[in-house]
Amino acid sequence: MQVIQIHHPMTASDVVDQPVVLAMGFFDGVHRGHQAVIRRARAIADERGLALAILTYDHHPAIVYEKLSPKRSRYLTVTPRKLELFKQLGADIVYQVNFSSQFAAQSPQTFVDQYLVAFHPQVVVAGFDHTYGPKDVATMVNLPKFAKGRFEIVTVSEADIEARKISSSRIRRNLDDGDIATANELLGYRYKTTGTVIHGEARGRTLGYPTANVSHDAKYWLPGIGVYVTRVKVGNQWYPAMTSIGRNVTFGTGRPVTVEAYLLDFHDAIYGEVVTVEWDYRLRGEIKFDSVDALVKQLNQDAKDTQTYFKAHPIKKLALE
Numbered sequence: 001m002q003v004i005q006i007h008h009p010m011t012a013s014d015v016v017d018q019p020v021v022l023a024m025g026f027f028d029g030v031h032r033g034h035q036a037v038i039r040r041a042r043a044i045a046d047e048r049g050l051a052l053a054i055l056t057y058d059h060h061p062a063i064v065y066e067k068l069s070p071k072r073s074r075y076l077t078v079t080p081r082k083l084e085l086f087k088q089l090g091a092d093i094v095y096q097v098n099f100s101s102q103f104a105a106q107s108p109q110t111f112v113d114q115y116l117v118a119f120h121p122q123v124v125v126a127g128f129d130h131t132y133g134p135k136d137v138a139t140m141v142n143l144p145k146f147a148k149g150r151f152e153i154v155t156v157s158e159a160d161i162e163a164r165k166i167s168s169s170r171i172r173r174n175l176d177d178g179d180i181a182t183a184n185e186l187l188g189y190r191y192k193t194t195g196t197v198i199h200g201e202a203r204g205r206t207l208g209y210p211t212a213n214v215s216h217d218a219k220y221w222l223p224g225i226g227v228y229v230t231r232v233k234v235g236n237q238w239y240p241a242m243t244s245i246g247r248n249v250t251f252g253t254g255r256p257v258t259v260e261a262y263l264l265d266f267h268d269a270i271y272g273e274v275v276t277v278e279w280d281y282r283l284r285g286e287i288k289f290d291s292v293d294a295l296v297k298q299l300n301q302d303a304k305d306t307q308t309y310f311k312a313h314p315i316k317k318l319a320l321e
Helices: 032-048 079-088 108-119 143-147 168-176 180-187 203-207 292-312
Strands: 002-006 020-024 051-057 093-097 121-127 152-156 192-198 212-216 226-234 237-246 258-263 274-284
Touching (some): 020 032, 032 051, 032 121, 032 152, 051 108, 079 192, 108 121, 143 152, 168 180, 226 258, 226 292, 237 274, 237 292, 274 292
Parallel strands (some): 002 093, 020 051, 121 152
Antiparallel strands (some): 192 212, 192 274
16 A cells, blocks of 8 residues: 655655555544445446555644644544554545645635646545535535536435444544543454553552553554553564553543553563554453552452453454554
């Protein structure tokens, strides 16, 4: 898969000179609705013997259009993960455009003339609610007017992408609530985040539960505070784990949120390792314990519950990983 970064204004040298089927969208999460769009484009490309290209953006367009809270600038899929999912869905080319104020200032007609047509599409595919400029004008309904017959247009319907059930905003709410099962169902894969193992306070070691303190990029949308059943990938190996997202409230107030994973039956030092955390199930919320003994008792139970969960839910291979 060829990935091409584009900064406005685009030049001819930015584009692969071949006809394509072009799927367009921001695709945060690359959830089942997004997958329906990309798979439709892939099917059309296969029928016509064409490459599949995806047009997407390096950050959410809302960053340009409105003032966002720090949390809203986080993503279900940061760029490396998004590209990984695009590859699994069969993309041949990905055009990732820097969504800047100058890029956004183009009229819908200029965008179609200088961008869409320049990508050499025979067919452009997008979801019914996709926009490429002002929401009341740059709609899929109006795209034929701007296209002027230079490419075909396929709009994936609301029913086809299950839009009433599936949306990136709903998945974010599910993650905030710790409803990992629903989030994973809507995504069509188990939610994953990636971070680097760093030194923490090493308190877990004194409790008999040495944890890997996983520092995540600030762009990740992490699940809500709580204790989770997870798997952690170190190198090429996955390990069952129980992972806490919380403030360690038993040991004081006003503490920062940390992600700490206890890998079952694992004893190696892994500082500096880049690990992937796969989120499966929320065991409980964060509790402020009256004593260290009470905390350890709960950790013992969490470990048992994690083992029980994995026995009852063997890992199954999904269409996307």
